[in-house]
Amino acid sequence: MKYLVYITLISFLFFSCNNKHVVSTGKLALEIDNNLQAGIKINSQKISQTTIPNYIVINNQEVKDFGVKKFSKRIFKDKIGKGTEYTFVAEHNGAWVKLIKIEKYRIYDSFPDMIVNQVIYINKSDSDLFINKWINNDFILSGENGDTIFWSFNGESTVNRSDWILPVVPGFYKRNFMGMNNEDYGGGIPVSDVWTRKWGIAIGHLQLRPERVEIPIKALPGHKANIHIDFVVNTTLAPGDTLKTFETFILAHAGDCYNSLKEYANFLRKKGLKFLDTNPQSYEPIWCAWGYRRDFTPEQIIKTLPKVKELGFKWVVIDDGYQIEEANWHADTKKFPGGDKDMKKLIDKIHSYGLKAKLWWAPMAAGPCTDFVLNHRDAIITNDEDVPRYITWWDDYYMDPSNAYTLEHTKNVLNLFFGQWNIDGLKIDGQHLNAAPPNYNWRLENYDPMNSYYGVPKFFKFIKDKTFSYKPDAVIEICPCGTCMSIYNMQFVNQTVASDPLSSRQIRIKGKVYKAILRKTAYYGDHVELSDGGNDFASTIGIGGVPGSKFTYPFYNSDDSVCYLSPEKEKLWKKWLDIYYQKMLPKGDYLGYLYDIGFDYPEAHVIRKQDTLFYAFYAPEFSGTIELRGLQADKQYHVYDYFNNTNYGKISGSNPLLKVHFNKFLLLQVY
Numbered sequence: 001m002k003y004l005v006y007i008t009l010i011s012f013l014f015f016s017c018n019n020k021h022v023v024s025t026g027k028l029a030l031e032i033d034n035n036l037q038a039g040i041k042i043n044s045q046k047i048s049q050t051t052i053p054n055y056i057v058i059n060n061q062e063v064k065d066f067g068v069k070k071f072s073k074r075i076f077k078d079k080i081g082k083g084t085e086y087t088f089v090a091e092h093n094g095a096w097v098k099l100i101k102i103e104k105y106r107i108y109d110s111f112p113d114m115i116v117n118q119v120i121y122i123n124k125s126d127s128d129l130f131i132n133k134w135i136n137n138d139f140i141l142s143g144e145n146g147d148t149i150f151w152s153f154n155g156e157s158t159v160n161r162s163d164w165i166l167p168v169v170p171g172f173y174k175r176n177f178m179g180m181n182n183e184d185y186g187g188g189i190p191v192s193d194v195w196t197r198k199w200g201i202a203i204g205h206l207q208l209r210p211e212r213v214e215i216p217i218k219a220l221p222g223h224k225a226n227i228h229i230d231f232v233v234n235t236t237l238a239p240g241d242t243l244k245t246f247e248t249f250i251l252a253h254a255g256d257c258y259n260s261l262k263e264y265a266n267f268l269r270k271k272g273l274k275f276l277d278t279n280p281q282s283y284e285p286i287w288c289a290w291g292y293r294r295d296f297t298p299e300q301i302i303k304t305l306p307k308v309k310e311l312g313f314k315w316v317v318i319d320d321g322y323q324i325e326e327a328n329w330h331a332d333t334k335k336f337p338g339g340d341k342d343m344k345k346l347i348d349k350i351h352s353y354g355l356k357a358k359l360w361w362a363p364m365a366a367g368p369c370t371d372f373v374l375n376h377r378d379a380i381i382t383n384d385e386d387v388p389r390y391i392t393w394w395d396d397y398y399m400d401p402s403n404a405y406t407l408e409h410t411k412n413v414l415n416l417f418f419g420q421w422n423i424d425g426l427k428i429d430g431q432h433l434n435a436a437p438p439n440y441n442w443r444l445e446n447y448d449p450m451n452s453y454y455g456v457p458k459f460f461k462f463i464k465d466k467t468f469s470y471k472p473d474a475v476i477e478i479c480p481c482g483t484c485m486s487i488y489n490m491q492f493v494n495q496t497v498a499s500d501p502l503s504s505r506q507i508r509i510k511g512k513v514y515k516a517i518l519r520k521t522a523y524y525g526d527h528v529e530l531s532d533g534g535n536d537f538a539s540t541i542g543i544g545g546v547p548g549s550k551f552t553y554p555f556y557n558s559d560d561s562v563c564y565l566s567p568e569k570e571k572l573w574k575k576w577l578d579i580y581y582q583k584m585l586p587k588g589d590y591l592g593y594l595y596d597i598g599f600d601y602p603e604a605h606v607i608r609k610q611d612t613l614f615y616a617f618y619a620p621e622f623s624g625t626i627e628l629r630g631l632q633a634d635k636q637y638h639v640y641d642y643f644n645n646t647n648y649g650k651i652s653g654s655n656p657l658l659k660v661h662f663n664k665f666l667l668l669q670v671y
Contacts, residue, residue: 028250056133099122114249115250141224144223178215184432188486203248207246210454278495287317306353325370327371402451410462426474496510520587525545538665552564627657
């Protein structure tokens, strides 16, 4: 192996006593006995029951009982770094099943508190074995007494569009399946995390492509919860053949899921995932014409541009409704009588105001009667009954992202957008973009149903490469319509988005997750009209997000009346954008580890810019004492409410407590 180096074990803790072996790193330890039963300890405190965490299901029967015959340890070095590997070799000798099981555990110097594990099964039977699935990291964790057993991060994407961070209460269950959960919803972040006030445990897989794993979280009686990784194989293992699980991990942390997701993303970077740098244009505020809905007119956009510029927005998004049909992205002559030439005139008009043009686009969606579908039927994903897969909302078919015709079509569309119309960025939109279902079109050459599922990240890489070949400073946003964006798609965006939030809290939750994974991402809070009350810029700007609006002016749209820019709103919008430009918080360092978004109240977020800390607190109403975490004990600080222009005086870093009263939000500048 290219990166493998063997050296002598010097300093890592490993010992065997009373038939127990301990794999320890940082605050995390696994105690493993000679039957491969294991329990988790954090800071020497046992936080799980002793279970068999890794096992296999054969002919619908769990095979768990193995006896350890051999174990070894070595120090190694690979592309991740230097570490120690522990290997257990065990046997199962049943009446009809004989297996060798090899469990490997790796710990890395540069990733304390994380254990990477992989399990290998070898069929030593005389006959074939049908493998239903394998399970890794199956633990029962002991939580808090009270209504909230744990708080949890759930990386799934479903039609429910629920919060990604939720309290684990009695009866709680989240499947967290990374395949298709609904007709056109699937994928996500393959990590599940549960935490108490004192500790947290995250598990997931470390593949460099999406996999259809299930990582459920389930509340159990007695203030407990079960977590595990489940992967359906449904394959036959011949005598002598080997089955390997994915590399999976167990990660201990303090605080909320920000800390575990940050470490997880850093590990994937080491393995080979590459995320885009954020460019300056990605931080610029956005106005979207979606306030006028699908039946907008070019006149409405043009007459709104003076107000867009006056308020300080820099981007204009031409949203859904300009196109003839999905997969026929030419300008609709009913709206643009001159067709593509009139669309080019609209974009030129936007540019004449010194504004940038971003275009809405739903790739992978094709109207059933378009030329693409009629001429390239085999580029459409079908189910196992040869029926086209369906995309809701637009009533379209799913294009196979791995198909050559899809790629050729996409290349031509991007030439239309950038080469002919001269747009500056993309708003790539649709819940169907997060993942694709398997394609059971058996007529395809090199038929493999999973090509479409695995092809989604490659498809977005194709879009990114083609886009940057036209405009290297283009902004690429993927808005997966309320879903938890696939981490594999995150590689190809330089602007993340709250993506149709159902509440202000969702804006803040999603921001915390994306900032954990992508560091200084330009996180767009989506249209402020989607927030609580339709005016909560505080939830975007306070956490270091990019503000946006879909206001309508001078026209009034009765279909979306919340969007009308009244004189009162105009004054407020202007104030918030002035604050945004003065502070430019997205360019600061988001200190997500200082406050727990689950257990701490009021909810708090912190951004550091040089020697100044910006705090954002959120609650419906709060009167009491807040703690300003992250201050240096030997310094005095000035505390200033930068929204209400209120001076709180001085505070000592050694006693950073402040009595406050606020409704909805409190934004403090501490320097």
